[in-house]
Amino acid sequence: MKIIVAEKISDKGMEVLQASGAQVDLKLKIPREELLEIIPAYDAIVVRSATKIDEEFFAHATSVKVVGRAGNGVDNIDMTAATKHGVIVVNTPDANSVSAAEHTIGLMLASSRKSPQANMAMKNRIWDRSPFTGTELYRKTVGIVGLGRIGALVATRLQAFDMKVIAYDPYIADSRFEKFGVEKKETLAELMQEADFLTVHTPKTKETLGMIGKEQFALAKKGLHIVNCARGGIVDEEALAWAAAEGIVTAGGIDVLKDEPATTSPLFDLEHIILTPHIGADTVEAQDNVGVSIAHEVLSALRGEVVPNAVNMPTLQRQELEQVKQSLKLGEIMGKCYYQLNKEPVEQLEIIYSGETAKMETEMITLAVLKGLMEPVIQEKVNYVNAGLLAKNRGIEVVESKIADNEHYLNFIQLKVHSKEKTFTIGGTVFGKNELRIAEINGFVFDVIPTDYMLIAENIDQPGMIGKIGTMLGQNNINIATMQVSRNVQGEKAMMFMAIDSEPTEEDLAKITTVDGILKVQFLQMG
Numbered sequence: 106m107k108i109i110v111a112e113k114i115s116d117k118g119m120e121v122l123q124a125s126g127a128q129v130d131l132k133l134k135i136p137r138e139e140l141l142e143i144i145p146a147y148d149a150i151v152v153r154s155a156t157k158i159d160e161e162f163f164a165h166a167t168s169v170k171v172v173g174r175a176g177n178g179v180d181n182i183d184m185t186a187a188t189k190h191g192v193i194v195v196n197t198p199d200a201n202s203v204s205a206a207e208h209t210i211g212l213m214l215a216s217s218r219k220s221p222q223a224n225m226a227m228k229n230r231i232w233d234r235s236p237f238t239g240t241e242l243y244r245k246t247v248g249i250v251g252l253g254r255i256g257a258l259v260a261t262r263l264q265a266f267d268m269k270v271i272a273y274d275p276y277i278a279d280s281r282f283e284k285f286g287v288e289k290k291e292t293l294a295e296l297m298q299e300a301d302f303l304t305v306h307t308p309k310t311k312e313t314l315g316m317i318g319k320e321q322f323a324l325a326k327k328g329l330h331i332v333n334c335a336r337g338g339i340v341d342e343e344a345l346a347w348a349a350a351e352g353i354v355t356a357g358g359i360d361v362l363k364d365e366p367a368t369t370s371p372l373f374d375l376e377h378i379i380l381t382p383h384i385g386a387d388t389v390e391a392q393d394n395v396g397v398s399i400a401h402e403v404l405s406a407l408r409g410e411v412v413p414n415a416v417n418m419p420t421l422q423r424q425e426l427e428q429v430k431q432s433l434k435l436g437e438i439m440g441k442c443y444y445q446l447n448k449e450p451v452e453q454l455e456i457i458y459s460g461e462t463a464k465m466e467t468e469m470i471t472l473a474v475l476k477g478l479m480e481p482v483i484q485e486k487v488n489y490v491n492a493g494l495l496a497k498n499r500g501i502e503v504v505e506s507k508i509a510d511n512e513h514y515l516n517f518i519q520l521k522v523h524s525k526e527k528t529f530t531i532g533g534t535v536f537g538k539n540e541l542r543i544a545e546i547n548g549f550v551f552d553v554i555p556t557d558y559m560l561i562a563e564n565i566d567q568p569g570m571i572g573k574i575g576t577m578l579g580q581n582n583i584n585i586a587t588m589q590v591s592r593n594v595q596g597e598k599a600m601m602f603m604a605i606d607s608e609p610t611e612e613d614l615a616k617i618t619t620v621d622g623i624l625k626v627q628f629l630q631m632g
């Protein structure tokens with residue numbers, strides 16, 4: 106495995122990567138062209154916020170399976186492109202939140218007390234206290250935009266300053282506001298009108314870009330203090346310069362700029378706005394947390410394990426993952442059967458979860474079924490990341506349903522694969538802790554352990570069929586490991602399901618079909 110680390114992560118993180126035995130190449134500040142040139146050789150890349158991971162990158166990164174974002178915001182990564190290319194994006198959303206929250210408060214205090222400006226004067230050997238009269242946070246109202254991880258950490262810390270905390274976040278439940286003792290504002294306009302201090306903690310999205318603009322500043326009280334420790338451009342830089350010139354904003358701390366690395370912005374000329382070069386996450390603790398977490402996640406993702414912080418696929422807590430692990434295997438195996446046994450394109454895939462399985466997080470199991478379904482017939486790599494998208498692009502409609510009880514099994518997954526002409530069904534269960542069983546195929550009931558090589562034979566339900574097929578396989582040197590027979594109506598059709606020790610040739614299969622009473626024989630690779 107080859108991993109390229111394109112931005113600085115902590116030594117502890119590097120050590121975890123290196124200890125895995127992978128080849129780890131540290132290439133800091135590598136020019137874009139060079140990165141594109143060398144990336145085909147790598148299986149994974151680790152970046153922070155400065156490396157653009159876009160469609161052009163993925164077009165070159167033909168072997169990359171994992172992009173590790175050593176940090177939180179993923180706005181430098183084109184998630185649609187990553188998903189399309191089947192590349193897992195992992196990040197460390199919690200690992201630097203405390204540092205970002207503390208930097209927010211640091212900027213709030215520093216800008217309110219003009220400490221950086223006073224420091225500059227002192228370093229110029231000027232002792233003058235008069236320009237540096239500041240303002241207290243005590244009993245002021247702080248408006249938080251976005252009460253997520255960092256917004257909430259900032260809220261609880263500012264309450265210790267006896268600030269009144271109000272917030273605008275239309276996407277979270279009222280209970281979260283209550284939990285943190287924060288007053289909810291229904292509109293951004295209300296928040297702008299009431300706040301003495303404003304701090305933004307949203308991701309950068311189409312909706313949040315430029316969200317604090319001239320119109321919003323025009324609603325604010327004169328003397329507003331502002332902090333942006335989230336993403337550049339959420340607070341519009343031109344509008345902020347205007348608001349400062351109008352005396353609406355009298356202090357502020359900005360850690361992030363629209364175009365980074367930035368050396369030009371109207372904010373550079375504003376005396377009362379202090380700037381830092383995106384250092385919100387730059388603490389020893391945050392970088393150790395981030396580095397070690399991303400190293401483990403990238404390695405797990407490369408090993409094909411399900412990782413907790415995958416951004417472009419459903420995430421499961423470790424306990425949930427343990428619960429669904431065997432169902433994932435079963436779902437994938439059953440999905441794999443369809444195109445091996447049927448040639449008709451799938452119109453709709455119906456997945457019915459019943460019994461204990463119905464209570465599980467099934468999103469991932471559905472992806473496992475799709476992965477199994479498409480893998481045998483499409484060239485692109487199919488994985489949990491792109492299985493949903495690939496199915497959609499192929500016009501496969503996926504319908505999931507859940508039934509609390511199953512008459513016969515503790516847990517059961519049934520697939521009904523509908524093509525234009527017919528419906529193929531297959532069902533299975535996890536027996537005991539981790540024993541998989543195929544329990545039904547097209548209405549024929551079994552209790553079969555799926556193994557690598559299997560044969561399915563349909564025959565007329567008449568005496569002597571088992572002997573005939575056994576003899577025929579024996580003559581072709583194919584050893585039967587286990588065999589089960591199931592029939593629907595006596596004297597009509599039966600199905601034999603056999604685990605065999607080796608892969609039969611086309612010729613072997615053709616010979617078996619010549620046996621009198623055999624209707625169809627198909628080979629199935631399940632492992």
Ligand SMILES: NC(=O)C1=CN([C@@H]2O[C@H](COP(=O)(O)OP(=O)(O)OC[C@H]3O[C@@H](n4cnc5c(N)ncnc54)[C@H](O)[C@@H]3O)[C@@H](O)[C@H]2O)C=CC1
Nearest residue numbers: 178205251252253254255274276306307308334335385386
């Ligand atoms: N300066 C730095 O070094 C760091 C910056 N960050 C940035 O901080 C920001 C916040 O991160 P987290 O708290 O972890 O994110 P989060 O996802 O936990 O919280 C974001 C909150 O914003 C809310 N939100 C989304 N759109 C909104 C809208 N239009 N109006 C109001 N609220 C909206 C969401 O509902 C959510 O509650 C991100 O932009 C992240 O990239 C994170 C770490 C370090």
Ligand SMILES: O=C(O)C(=O)COP(=O)(O)O
Nearest residue numbers: 153154175176177178386
């Ligand atoms: O984690 C984040 O979202 C950050 O903004 C920190 O970015 P960085 O890793 O310091 O480039």
